[in-house]
Amino acid sequence: MLNNIYNIFFIPEIFLACSSFVCLLFGLFLKKNAFRQTSNLAVFVLLLTIFLVYNDSESNFANYKSLFSHSSFINFFKILALSGSIASIIISKDYFLGIKLKNFEIPVLFLFSTLGMMLMIASNNLMSMYLAIELQSLSLYVAAAIKRDSISSAESGVKYFILGALSSGILLYGFSLIYGFTGSMNFDDISFYLSKYDNLNLGLIFGLVFVMVGLAFKVSAVPFHMWTPDVYEGAPNSITGFFAIVPKIAAVALIYRFCLVPFENFYLEWSQIILFLSIASMFLGAIAAIAQSNIKRLLAYSSIGHIGYILIALVAANDDGIKAASIYMFSYMIMNVAIFAILLSLKVKNEYLINISDLKGLSKSNPIVSLSISIIMLSMAGIPPFIGFFGKFYVFIAAIEQELYVLSVLGVLASVISAFYYLRIIKIMYFDESKSEGIINFKISFQSKIILFLSLFLIICFIFYPSLLINISASLTI
Amino acid sequence: MIDWPLVSVIIFLPLIGALIILFIKEDELTSINIKWAALLTTLGTFVLSLILWLQFDYSNPSYQYEEKFRWFDDFNFFYHIGVDGISLFMILLSTFLTPLCILASWNNIKKRVKEYMLSFLFLETVMIGMFASIDILLFYIFFEAVLIPMYLIIGIWGGNRRIYASFKFFLYTLLGSVLMLIAIIVMYRNTSSMSIEFLQGNYFSYNTQLFLWLAFFASFAVKIPMWPFHTWLPDAHVEAPTAGSVILAGVLLKMGGYGFIRFSLGMLPEATEFFIPLIMTLSIVAIVYTSLVALAQTDIKKLIAYSSVAHMGIVTIGIFLVNQQGLEGAMMQMISHGLVSAALFLCVGVIYDRMHTREIEFYGGLVQRMPLYATVFMIFMLGSVGLPGTSGFIGEFLVIVGAFKFSSYVVIGAAFGIILSAVYMLYLYKRIIFGTITNNKLADILDINTREKIILIPLAISVILLGIFPNLFLDPMRLSLELIITNYEIANAK
Numbered sequence: 028m029l030n031n032i033y034n035i036f037f038i039p040e041i042f043l044a045c046s047s048f049v050c051l052l053f054g055l056f057l058k059k060n061a062f063r064q065t066s067n068l069a070v071f072v073l074l075l076t077i078f079l080v081y082n083d084s085e086s087n088f089a090n091y092k093s094l095f096s097h098s099s100f101i102n103f104f105k106i107l108a109l110s111g112s113i114a115s116i117i118i119s120k121d122y123f124l125g126i127k128l129k130n131f132e133i134p135v136l137f138l139f140s141t142l143g144m145m146l147m148i149a150s151n152n153l154m155s156m157y158l159a160i161e162l163q164s165l166s167l168y169v170a171a172a173i174k175r176d177s178i179s180s181a182e183s184g185v186k187y188f189i190l191g192a193l194s195s196g197i198l199l200y201g202f203s204l205i206y207g208f209t210g211s212m213n214f215d216d217i218s219f220y221l222s223k224y225d226n227l228n229l230g231l232i233f234g235l236v237f238v239m240v241g242l243a244f245k246v247s248a249v250p251f252h253m254w255t256p257d258v259y260e261g262a263p264n265s266i267t268g269f270f271a272i273v274p275k276i277a278a279v280a281l282i283y284r285f286c287l288v289p290f291e292n293f294y295l296e297w298s299q300i301i302l303f304l305s306i307a308s309m310f311l312g313a314i315a316a317i318a319q320s321n322i323k324r325l326l327a328y329s330s331i332g333h334i335g336y337i338l339i340a341l342v343a344a345n346d347d348g349i350k351a352a353s354i355y356m357f358s359y360m361i362m363n364v365a366i367f368a369i370l371l372s373l374k375v376k377n378e379y380l381i382n383i384s385d386l387k388g389l390s391k392s393n394p395i396v397s398l399s400i401s402i403i404m405l406s407m408a409g410i411p412p413f414i415g416f417f418g419k420f421y422v423f424i425a426a427i428e429q430e431l432y433v434l435s436v437l438g439v440l441a442s443v444i445s446a447f448y449y450l451r452i453i454k455i456m457y458f459d460e461s462k463s464e465g466i467i468n469f470k471i472s473f474q475s476k477i478i479l480f481l482s483l484f485l486i487i488c489f490i491f492y493p494s495l496l497i498n499i500s501a502s503l504t505i
Numbered sequence: 506m507i508d509w510p511l512v513s514v515i516i517f518l519p520l521i522g523a524l525i526i527l528f529i530k531e532d533e534l535t536s537i538n539i540k541w542a543a544l545l546t547t548l549g550t551f552v553l554s555l556i557l558w559l560q561f562d563y564s565n566p567s568y569q570y571e572e573k574f575r576w577f578d579d580f581n582f583f584y585h586i587g588v589d590g591i592s593l594f595m596i597l598l599s600t601f602l603t604p605l606c607i608l609a610s611w612n613n614i615k616k617r618v619k620e621y622m623l624s625f626l627f628l629e630t631v632m633i634g635m636f637a638s639i640d641i642l643l644f645y646i647f648f649e650a651v652l653i654p655m656y657l658i659i660g661i662w663g664g665n666r667r668i669y670a671s672f673k674f675f676l677y678t679l680l681g682s683v684l685m686l687i688a689i690i691v692m693y694r695n696t697s698s699m700s701i702e703f704l705q706g707n708y709f710s711y712n713t714q715l716f717l718w719l720a721f722f723a724s725f726a727v728k729i730p731m732w733p734f735h736t737w738l739p740d741a742h743v744e745a746p747t748a749g750s751v752i753l754a755g756v757l758l759k760m761g762g763y764g765f766i767r768f769s770l771g772m773l774p775e776a777t778e779f780f781i782p783l784i785m786t787l788s789i790v791a792i793v794y795t796s797l798v799a800l801a802q803t804d805i806k807k808l809i810a811y812s813s814v815a816h817m818g819i820v821t822i823g824i825f826l827v828n829q830q831g832l833e834g835a836m837m838q839m840i841s842h843g844l845v846s847a848a849l850f851l852c853v854g855v856i857y858d859r860m861h862t863r864e865i866e867f868y869g870g871l872v873q874r875m876p877l878y879a880t881v882f883m884i885f886m887l888g889s890v891g892l893p894g895t896s897g898f899i900g901e902f903l904v905i906v907g908a909f910k911f912s913s914y915v916v917i918g919a920a921f922g923i924i925l926s927a928v929y930m931l932y933l934y935k936r937i938i939f940g941t942i943t944n945n946k947l948a949d950i951l952d953i954n955t956r957e958k959i960i961l962i963p964l965a966i967s968v969i970l971l972g973i974f975p976n977l978f979l980d981p982m983r984l985s986l987e988l989i990i991t992n993y994e995i996a997n998a999k
Binding site: 350390394405410411412416420423424427428432435436439440442443446447450453454457458490493494497498501 | 576577578579580617620642645646649650652653656657660661667668671672675676679680683684686687690691693694
């Protein structure tokens with residue numbers, strides 16, 4: 028019970044909302060180094076928010092049960108999103124300074140977007156869910172277009188905005204159908220209402236499909252993935268990093284909660300959709316990435332492929348599936364943080380690295396960096412002993428627990444195809460002879476170095492002590 | 506017995522060596538330190554693995570030197586390692602060949618010595634770990650991790666078509682082994698156990714066994730390799746550097762045979778019984794077909810690579826005879842092939858280092874200039890042919906004796922292959938070694954030097970030792986193999 032009014036400020040979301048405004052004002056009134064200071068403050072705020080989420084004994088949104096829910100699954104994903112956000116703010120700081128994009132609004136936008144994600148993850152009501160998605164997306168639209176003098180950045184922002192708005196419209200239409208047929212917006216009430224029936228009626232099926240389309244767009248599952256490569260490519264690298272790391276976490280949590288809470292009993296209806304999305308994402312992600320020459324587009328397709336695997340765990344829809352999703356999402360975040368920490372510090376002839384072929388000869392000029400990239404790539408491809416393997420392993424355990432043999436076999440086949448393009452990067456770094464040496468230089472700030480080191484440590488050393496993460500994720504309830 | 510974790514030490518010693526090498530700064534002067542560090546580490550590992558053999562209890566068919574720690578809290582996965590009669594010699598083979606590989610690359614690896622040695626040490630750790638695992642997940646992790654260093658070894662230090670070969674090797678093998686992952690998870694789901702020891706029995710329904718068997722077959726048949734899944738092997742062998750080929754032929758191919766014995770025979774006996782005709786057919790086709798292909802090769806390495814496929818055909822026949830002679834023969838053939846083909850690749854490396862070509866036509870009359878080389882080459886060539894007194898004979902003989910109990914057609918196929926192997930090996934030897942020197946470039950070729958002697962003579966000794974005292978090797982493995990056969994017969998008698 029909130030017997031003290033001040034306790035309200037210790038609810039993580041409210042704390043984050045208030046602090047975001049403080050950050051905005053702080054940046055506004057600061058004359059010098061506004062960007063750097065605001066970023067530092069944003070990181071500090073996010074750290075405090077993590078602490079509050081972790082320490083959530085009393086002041087949480089359980090008191091607003093109708094709008095938001097509260098569970099260990101939600102907390103886990105909130106912490107994941109917050110840590111991803113912290114990491115991406117830290118690793119992108121130098122990049123922004125490097126390309127002279129010093130708007131202090133950027134960290135504030137990240138904060139608002141993270142706030143939206145926390146609300147998304149926790150939302151227990153169609154209306155709060157929609158508003159949370161919009162809060163998160165609007166900040167991201169602006170972030171994508173933040174480099175105002177760059178055509179590609181503006182293009183990616185507009186593309187993202189138009190397609191995002193379209194998907195939000197579809198989502199909203201689905202919500203209205205669900206509301207119309209069940210008479211409620213609350214997840215629990217919908218679930219209670221639906222428990223009386225064996226089948227979904229036509230209106231509800233339409234509603235479900237529309238919502239699924241909207242959510243598939245947010246997680247960028249095939250065939251609603253079109254925006255991903257373009258937006259990734261157009262946005263400044265650091266914004267791409269943020270896109271790759273954080274919003275996926277929230278969207279995945281949301282799609283899990285939406286399928287498993289209100290529509291828990293209608294597994295057959297939604298699992299078919301997810302099944303298709305999953306297979307299509309895995310294969311398109313694997314095949315389309317092969318032909319890419321731009322590292323950002325490659326990572327976009329790689330993230331599409333990863334979403335396919337996470338959706339396998341959703342099709343499994345059991346406790347192992349939830350566990351698998353949280354482990355996979357954790358590994359996904361760690362690997363993306365690590366790869367973007369490197370990409371945001373690599374310069375080729377004073378330009379930040381974009382083309383994969385520019386990595387040529389990196390193993391000679393910078394052996395440690397190329398070794399790190401190789402480890403990340405192998406981990407993404409799911410080769411043991413790195414963390415990416417365990418993500419996939421748990422996904423397949425969940426799938427086989429549900430006897431989804433064909434899906435698992437398709438999953439591993441797609442992973443073999445995707446191994447090809449991950450290996451290609453290693454090939455370019457190690458096997459190709461480069462004549463022009465020393466044009467790549469790697470300059471990384473101390474803070475990013477810590478983040479990079481930490482994430483590499485987790486990638487490599489997860490195998491030695493897996494129980495820490497696995498016990499946490501095994502105890503998650505949705 | 507030994508009360509310290511000997512097997513773990515053997516597994517992780519190379520990795521520790523690799524970590525030390527990681528911190529040696531590489532330049533012109535220090536690269537020799539890197540080589541010495543790698544050599545000493547691998548030699549130390551070899552000495553420790555000899556202790557493993559000396560302290561081995563011959564009367565115990567199950568695992569010895571067991572170590573078991575809980576690894577995952579939520580599932581029954583353990584860090585569970587140990588050695589039995591089957592894995593003992595596989596481990597010895599790995600630890601024996603790796604220092605020789607390091608020595609063989611002493612002078613001819615000039616670029617990126619540090620990465621090269623790191624790859625080899627990491628490779629040794631995963632190879633030993635794979636053979637010592639008693640937990641299937643652990644086995645799988647090591648099994649797949651082998652791909653990483655091998656991919657780099659072929660891709661960085663290989664020949665002209667190294668990129669194609671490395672990708673083919675990696676993707677082909679990965680495709681097989683991911684299916685094994687699914688099979689492993691299915692096994693776990695049915696029994697809640699990942700212990701190889703526990704699963705050696707008959708725990709799965711007949712239909713499940715058939716699917717599991719096919720999944721394991723996919724990975725081991727690619728690895729061993731069986732016809733028609735062998736196409737990655739000639740490419741990988743030809744493009745890999747000498748030491749890479751040695752490990753590839755000497756140890757990595759044995760992973761397939763080892764897997765067949767452990768998984769197909771041990772865990773899926775009924776399905777094995779069902780698929781025996783398939784295996785026999787593929788093996789005989791492999792023996793005859795690849796022998797004929799070997800006959801037509803113009804590249805020495807490629808010829809030896811194809812002969813490997815043929816020899817592995819003998820191994821698969823021996824394994825799937827599922828009788829004492831057959832299995833012992835298969836094991837002996839694997840050990841013998843591990844030594845002989847490794848030695849042959851090293852021999853090719855010797856002349857390749859001097860002349861930088863592997864074309865058979867280029868050579869001829871080497872005996873005039875390199876008598877010592879001709880002698881050791883002959884020992885290995887005869888070992889490969891299976892002359893009595895060499896290691897190759899024991900394996901082939903036992904397999905053929907075992908095959909008589911099964912079917913005379915198999916015997917005819919296998920024997921035909923053995924005759925063909927004599928044809929292509931002797932023909933190769935004649936073309937390279939005998940005759941007069943016709944190529945002027947060979948006029949001042951030097952005989953093998955001390956380093957090469959150090960590499961080749963231990964191999965020659967062990968090839969002959971294996972041929973004369975086979976019981977030295979057969980005794981430790983006998984009971985473990987008997988255990989597998991007994992389980993198999995009990996399962997199929999039901």
